[in-house]
Amino acid sequence: MSAAAAPKARFDQVSKRFGEGERAVQALEPITLDIAANAFVCLVGPSGCGKSTLLNLLAGFDTPTTGQVLMDGLPVRGPDARRGVVFQQGALFTWMTVLDNVAFGPLATGTPRAEAERIAMGFLEMVGLAAFARRYPYELSGGMQQRVGIARALANDPEILLMDEPFAALDAQTRELLQEEIKRIWLHTRKTVLWITHSIEEALFLATDIVVMSARPGRIKARFAPTFAQSTAPGLATSAEFVRMKAEIVGLLHDEARTAQRQEEAR
């Protein structure tokens, strides 16, 4: 019998507490979570349950209070290019062209300019923005800027993509189109992804693994393994299995959202 494949990333009994004394916030209870290589993991949970905290710990932006965060079995000690991060707002360099934004990572690691631009153009083509390479971010819509952000993250050839509500600021139509694009890119690259969303439909559409978190202090309440990420067929959201799973996750989140609301009111 073959041993189970080692996870790409692991949260090993990771907890996080912010601050000291009476004002301290226990953001995460000890959490153990494996992220398999090539998985598309979506974190869902009520506001303030610690989703961004978890993602930031894996990014290396912060350190756990207890436990450890591992990538390929080794502790994460700070940000590095093997993990690419995309935030809610693209955080592009406003003074650089789209091409230079995407070429920035390869240039920073010493890739000659011609080669860096070739790499950047390849990813701009992948997100459908090759024609906008010489434009500046302010000339692009919010959705286009997010696509540049994704191309920029991919250009660094990270082993894991960390996406903190990357589509939250977009309108519903743009969001749907970008979800299709992300699915296409994931099917093509099979990058390991950790993705935060408040949209259960988005999670069902994209994820191979949905992790439902409880209200703060964050714990893992349930996990689901939907199969819709493998399919680009139209009408997935109306299939019986999609509707059933969505209802189950909505039900689980309902009580947690109530608890989170009460916590907010008590603050």
Ligand SMILES: Nc1ncnc2c1ncn2[C@@H]1O[C@H](COP(=O)(O)OP(=O)(O)OP(=O)(O)O)[C@@H](O)[C@H]1O
């Ligand atoms: N740097 C910090 N200092 C103090 N408290 C913090 C800090 N960062 C996060 N918190 C608190 O930790 C808890 C978890 O926050 P986090 O941003 O991880 O939640 P989230 O699930 O991503 O929320 P949302 O869905 O609203 O983005 C919250 O109560 C938040 O106020």
